[in-house]
Amino acid sequence: MSTLPDVRDLKPAGGKRSSKREQILNVFLNEEGHLTAEELVSRVQRDDRRVSRATVYRTIQWMVDAGIASRVDFGDGLARYERSYHHPRHNHLICNKCHRSFEFMSSDIEQLVDEVAASRGFSASQTVVQIHGVCEDCQHGRPAGSDHGLTDLLFARDALRMAIATERSGLEFYTRAARLTKDARGRSIFQKLAEEERHHLGTLEGRYAELLKRDPELETRPTFLFFKGAAHGLFAEGADRLLQGVDDQQALLVGIRCERGSHQFFKKYGERFEDSEGKQIFLEFASEEREHLDLLMREYRALVKRQGRRPRKGAGVPAARGTRQGRRA
Amino acid sequence: MSTLPDVRDLKPAGGKRSSKREQILNVFLNEEGHLTAEELVSRVQRDDRRVSRATVYRTIQWMVDAGIASRVDFGDGLARYERSYHHPRHNHLICNKCHRSFEFMSSDIEQLVDEVAASRGFSASQTVVQIHGVCEDCQHGRPAGSDHGLTDLLFARDALRMAIATERSGLEFYTRAARLTKDARGRSIFQKLAEEERHHLGTLEGRYAELLKRDPELETRPTFLFFKGAAHGLFAEGADRLLQGVDDQQALLVGIRCERGSHQFFKKYGERFEDSEGKQIFLEFASEEREHLDLLMREYRALVKRQGRRPRKGAGVPAARGTRQGRRA
DNA sequence: CTAGGTGCAAATAATTTGCAGAGGC
DNA sequence: GCCTCTGCAAATTATTTGCACCTAG
Secondary structure (H helix, E strand, O other): OOOOOOHHHHOOOOOOOOHHHHHHHHHHHHOOOEEEHHHHHHHHHHHOOOOOHHHHHHHHHHHHHHOOEEEEEOOOOOEEEEEOOOOOOOEEEEEOOOOOEEEEEEHHHHHHHHHHHHHOOOEEEEEEEEEEEEOHHHHOOOOOOOOOOOHHHHHHHHHHHHHHHHHHHHHHHHHHHHHHOOOHHHHHHHHHHHHHHHHHHHHHHHHHHHHHHHOOOHHHOOOOEEOOOOOOOOOOOOOHHHHOOOOHHHHHHHHHHHHHHHHHHHHHHHHHOOOOHHHHHHHHHHHHHHHHHHHHHHHHHHHHHHHOOOOOOOOOOOOOOOOOOOOOO | OOOOOOHHHHOOOOOOOOHHHHHHHHHHHHOOOEEEHHHHHHHHHHHOOOOOHHHHHHHHHHHHHHOOEEEEEOOOOOEEEEEOOOOOOOEEEEEOOOOOEEEEEEHHHHHHHHHHHHHOOOEEEEEEEEEEEEOHHHHOOOOOOOOOOOHHHHHHHHHHHHHHHHHHHHHHHHHHHHHHOOOHHHHHHHHHHHHHHHHHHHHHHHHHHHHHHHOOOHHHOOOOEEOOOOOOOOOOOOOHHHHOOOOHHHHHHHHHHHHHHHHHHHHHHHHHOOOOHHHHHHHHHHHHHHHHHHHHHHHHHHHHHHHOOOOOOOOOOOOOOOOOOOOOO
């Protein structure tokens, strides 16, 4: 039961803050997973016997209205509530044996769900994805480890991992491009781009290291954010041949396309997520890519002004980063 | 309220068949969508006042145990039940305004869900996917059309559509191959393959036409089965060049790869579905492709025996049908 | 001072159960 | 005749409400 440092300070509210509400809220926010109403009642009454069942129920309703809690339903007729404040939207794996549940998020599933809704002209407000079954521990008769509910941290971790993977594949790509490009000016552009990727990568890795300090076991925890098509196949293979005859203008155009793709990709997905640190990372990364993109575009325009626009040979600029290709695991 | 012809005959059971049970079962099976327990009670009591609430509840439990009904939970604390006998597993779009619900199925979502479960070592027994929101009718202030619950028919329709699309793209492919192939024997193999596809396509289209007779509006009803990667991109583009130098042995190998891919694809997906007409179609189509495949393989072996194995030039046989490429809509 | 929060107990709502009698095999 | 099903009414469970009282703003 690790403490959740910053959460309690900012409590958004509405209505009065009474001592009872404060008490119930604190108990609720200190729980990791989700609780049924009755569970919350007994947790609260363990501290203070005088708090009545009705008040807890009413406070739950208030928390839901205020956006602090959200209701989840596992189909057993009990209403469960979980923190939604600073906690990304997610889905559940639900074990029928030990009755624990595990959180995950999959942008690919969300994407498909959106497409289904769109095709029916349905305006979706919330989607529920639940996997009911038997968890790994129960299958192996293991004692059921603790269910660490560090979802926000896991989300941040996975978002950073994705940004890092993207940056890395960008670095690789530009490095290879620099190696292959014959034109000296083109080559130097790619070298510069590679250098920038390296630098940015360093920043991201620093941030990742900092995240690890918050929880030493963070790296070994299971994947929270499932996301294909992010770091895989973002840079087209086989562009090698085409790069050989690329000059500085064309090299900049290649860079622009890559950065634009990356920016759009992270922006698009960052926007789908609920408020949380992971969303922050997505959007920050998107805007960093945007800045980089703007820089490249200014540079490109300046170059054109100096040199005049040269005809582009070969349309073979690699597909934008963020494109879904190479979808296989 | 169309009648459901064959459903009532086969009722799987267990325990005694009393007149009350029979009554309740009939009422339940004649409903299209899902019912809450109370709704079923009042429907039943409309026919026969003497049936008690408790009996209905007990009979519901019996139906669930017998696999006739299954429970769905929309998160409002009411247990709902829907027919599961001869009704494919599916997911729901749930309208918050008119409280109707619409069914859909997406193999792509199921696929992703399976991958999430697998990555956590979770043995999934059931997955719930619900899209809550506002339906098209309610958004436009329209009067809320009837909710036709012909899911099984829709599934059959979509399964057939998919088989037809596959067959069609096979036909196109073999036709093009026959046009392009320079080697006379290779060409005649492709012509034969095209002819077979045409014939099979005819069969499928006949079956489709028969389906339409059961419900004249069937074609205009919304998509039930969402499925990318089925008919799209099954045959690789750009194989044209490679086909030119293909002889009869190689042409057969091309056909074998295509039919094998198609067989595996439909088998794999047919197996995921619950018992219903659509599943039938998937599995039938898979086994027809299998037969075709076996035929081609026998033919290939005979050819090799007659002619001896010739070296294959160019590995450029198109990717197997059923491969996921060209995933874009 | 007063709107809103709180406790208690009673009300509701969905579903289950105990028990005596009825009905299928 | 036995075992299961059925009806009725009472019990249980989860949640909400009425009402008198209390407290923060």
